[in-house]
Structure formats: C-alpha cells, structure tokens
C-alpha cells in the first residue's frame with residue numbers, strides 16, 4: 180500500500196478544508212499523477228455521521244474509493260473522542276473508504292477549543308489511544324495514517340508524538356514541518372522531518388512549503404524522505420508533482436499523462452459541432468494530434484489509440 184518495500188516515491192495531494200472538495204480532487208488528480216489524495220477533514224463530535232454525510236463529503240466512496248482518474252482517496256477524520264473516531268472510521272470503510280487519515284494538525288482556534296486537530300499534540304497518550312482504537316476498528320489491509328504538526332509550541336515534541344503514533348500502529352505519518360503556534364508563517368523546519376523519519380519505522384510523508392522544484396529538491400535532501408505531500412504548491416503548479424516524480428526517478432522532462440490528453444480530447448469534442456460522423460472525425464483528429472506528440476517523445480498511449488476508429492474507443496484506450 181505504501182513504499183516500505185519498493186522505496187518508490189509516493190506523492191500525496193494535501194487536504195485543504197474549503198479548497199480541495201471532491202471536484203477539486205478530481206481535477207487535480209486528473210491533471211497529474213498522484214498516489215493518494217486526502218479529503219478535507221470530517222469533524223467527529225458526539226455522534227457518528229450518518230452515511231449521507233460521508234457520501235456527500237466523499238462521493239468517491241461511490242466509485243471504489245477513488246477519484247474518477249483512479250487516485251485512491253483517504254478519508255480524513257478530526258476529533259478527540261477515540262471511540263467515536265473508531266466507529267466513524269469503521270462506517271467510512273464499510274462505505275468503501277480505502278484508507279483513514281487522522282487530523283492532528285488543524286490550527287483553527289474553534290477546532291482546537293473543541294478538542295480537535297493540533298490540540299491533541301499536547302497529549303501523546305491520547306494520540307496513542309486514538310490511533311490504536313481506530314487501527315483496531317478497521318480491517319488490517321486499510322491504512323490508518325496520522326497527520327501531525329511538529330508540536331503545539333515546541334517543535335521537538337514531534338519525536339515523542341511520532342513515536343507514540345507509530346507504536347499505536349499508524350501506517351504512515353504525515354508531518355507538516357511547523358508548530359501549531361507558527362500557523363502558516365515561514366519558515367518550515369524540514370530538518371525535524373528527517374529526525375522523525377530516523378526515529379520511526381513507518382514511512383514519513385514530508386509536508387510544508389514545497390512550492391517549486393528547488394524547494395522539493397532541498398526538502399528531499401534535508402529529510403531523506405521518499406514520500407511527500409504538496410498542498411498550496413500543487414495548486415500553484417499542478418504539474419509540480421510530475422516534475423518532482425521525474426526528478427527523483429532521474430528522468431528528463433515530464434511527459435503529459437494520458438488523463439491530461441483525455442481531458443484535452445474531451446475539450447475538442449466540446450468545441451466540435453455535431454455531425455453524423457463526428458465520432459470518426461474526432462478519432463482521426465486525436466490520432467493526428469497524438470502523432471505530433473509522439474514525434475517529440477514516444478508515448479505508450481499512442482500505440483493504443485492509433486488502431487481506434489471511434490472517439491469512444493480512443494478515450495477508452497487512454498484509460499479510465
């Protein structure tokens with residue numbers, strides 16, 4: 180599920196409440212290739228949300244727990260009540276969630292006043308209890324991850340907290356390299372991520388202020404991590420993730436992905452007038468277009484579409 184065996188780089192699109200709702204997750208994961216994305220947080224208070232709340236916030240549950248472009252979605256829960264979080268996690272998994280992420284990083288004062296988000300960073304035993312209870316409530320093959328900040332006020336708390344979360348059974352730990360008190364103000368302290376990665380035996384996902392390929396290079400170097408979460412930087416440059424992936428793999432310029440071509444081909448469909456042979460005409464346009472792309476760089480997908488004679492079969496040859 181995660182790169183412990185392969186050491187392949189893993190890229191996660193960050194949850195951003197009020198920004199990365201399902202349509203945005205769909206679009207961003209269609210533009211470039213992500214290994215995971217995470218929902219905005221779902222707040223768990225005294226009650227377990229009814230199914231309709233999960234389905235409204237995570238419509239991907241109706242499509243195998245993945246965005247339409249095939250990226251698995253982790254359902255993020257926020258709260259301080261271990262039992263209710265566990266029941267909610269189980270409910271989400273019963274509806275088709277592929278992974279659960281626990282939010283221990285939200286800095287919003289109203290959230291923190293109600294025992295949620297970064298406030299839990301002050302209580303390592305509660306972090307342990309929550310992760311353990313949720314871990315036990317869902318099947319073993321469902322990852323349960325935790326998203327932390329460095330601490331409430333003291334960045335060095337990240338070591339103690341990460342160790343507690345790891346020993347409770349977290350599948351991986353995402354670390355936003357700032358304290359709660361730092362909010363979103365620069366700088367980030369990536370060096371703490373490296374120290375955490377050295378002290379736990381699960382993958383650590385490095386997060387915070389990766390805005391450019393240079394930031395990414397420095398972050399990868401400083402942390403030694405193989406997994407990264409991009410948030411605002413991915414909105415600023417939706418191709419950043421593919422550039423970073425290519426860089427880590429030692430590859431050259433980033434190829435345009437089949438989902439991206441698919442979007443462009445669908446755009447062509449929209450601007451082409453209705454016509455009795457529209458499907459065939461579009462198929463040959465797409466093949467012509469793909470042929471030009473193939474001259475610059477050999478594309479596997481072109482071999483698949485070049486035999487197709489209808490627009491529908493071109494689209495399906497590009498993948499879902």
Ligand SMILES: Cc1cc2nc3c(=O)[nH]c(=O)nc-3n(C[C@H](O)[C@H](O)[C@H](O)COP(=O)(O)O)c2cc1C
Nearest residue numbers: 193194195196219220326355387388389409410411
């Ligand atoms: C508008 C906004 C909303 C956010 N909402 C969430 C959230 O729902 N859950 C969460 O774990 N983190 C949330 N975050 C934090 C991001 O996931 C990420 O950790 C943070 O932005 C640092 O990464 P970045 O510098 O790549 O954006 C939010 C951040 C922003 C800017």
